Amino acid sequence: MSKIEITTTRLVMRQLILHDADRIAELGGDWDVASMTSRMPYPYTVYAAHQWIDDLEDGEKVFGIEHGGELIGVTGYMLSPDHTSAEIGYWIGKPFWGQGFATEAARAVIYFCFKRKRVQHVTCGHFTDNPSSRRVIEKLGFTYSGSAPCWCEARKLEADALRYRLDRKEPWLKLPKAVAWLASG
Numbered sequence: 607m608s609k610i611e612i613t614t615t616r617l618v619m620r621q622l623i624l625h626d627a628d629r630i631a632e633l634g635g636d637w638d639v640a641s642m643t644s645r646m647p648y649p650y651t652v653y654a655a656h657q658w659i660d661d662l663e664d665g666e667k668v669f670g671i672e673h674g675g676e677l678i679g680v681t682g683y684m685l686s687p688d689h690t691s692a693e694i695g696y697w698i699g700k701p702f703w704g705q706g707f708a709t710e711a712a713r714a715v716i717y718f719c720f721k722r723k724r725v726q727h728v729t730c731g732h733f734t735d736n737p738s739s740r741r742v743i744e745k746l747g748f749t750y751s752g753s754a755p756c757w758c759e760a761r762k763l764e765a766d767a768l769r770y771r772l773d774r775k776e777p778w779l780k781l782p783k784a785v786a787w788l789a790s791g
Contacts, residue, residue, distance in 0.1 A: 612669065612714045619669035619681060619711060626670050627655035629677045633699030640760035642736045643697055648760035665689075671698070671711045678702040681711040683719055683728075692719045693729045696742075708742045716746065720774050727773045731756065734766040748772045 612619040622630075634640055635650040647654055662668055668682035679698035686692065694715055698708045712730075719725045730748060732739035733756070748770035756767035 610667070610669075610718075612718055614710050614714050616673055617707065617710055617714070618672040619714060620672065622659050622668055622670045622680070624656055624659055626677055627652050627659060630655040630659075630670075630680065633677075633679065633701075634697065636700050637760070638700055639697055641758065642733055642739065643695075643758070643760065644756055645759050646697070650760075669711075669715070671696075671707065673702065673707060678707060679711070681708075681715050683715055683723075685723065685725070689723070690726045691729060692723060692725045694719070695730065703738070708739075709745050712742060712746060716772065725774065727771055729769065729771050731767050731769045733758065734768060740768070743770050746772065 609621050611621075631650050631652045631654070634643075634646050634655070635648070637648060640646040640648040640650055645658075659668075663684065665685040665687070666682065667684075668680060670677050671679040671681055679696065679702065681694070681696040683692040683694045694712055696708050696712050696715075698711075716728050719728055728748075729751070730743060732743060734753075749772065751769045751771045753766065753768050755764035757763075758765045
């Protein structure tokens, strides 16, 4: 299995390791973070973070987001069964909100999906009560595609969510100056 590292001007997105579980539980254990994700439980324990890192689904690739050598969040994608599309996701620890990290990380993952995985479109979504994620999605150029309830593990209920799509097109296929990736066997 190859290890992939994606770098931007300020961030490194790298493979998660079990040692990250403590930090993931610390940042993700904040209600304001967990309640805006679909799969993160609340409270979020180190054990739950270990279990998640160990049991990622087929076609799912998750990266720890580092800034200045410190894990600040998580991003990744899930390929469709036919590998023609991918759904992206991201979350940033609350101390790092409002600094453009989610947009920068998601942009790099989208570029990776288009250029390296050759998907034809990328999808994503957010709960209706998460305007910050909506702003990230708008900045990335997604188009609204509909609404549907989505399970929120932290809240233990289905919450209203909005869905978006971004098609593979020329501007996304040019390498952004600040995005690169490395792969090793």
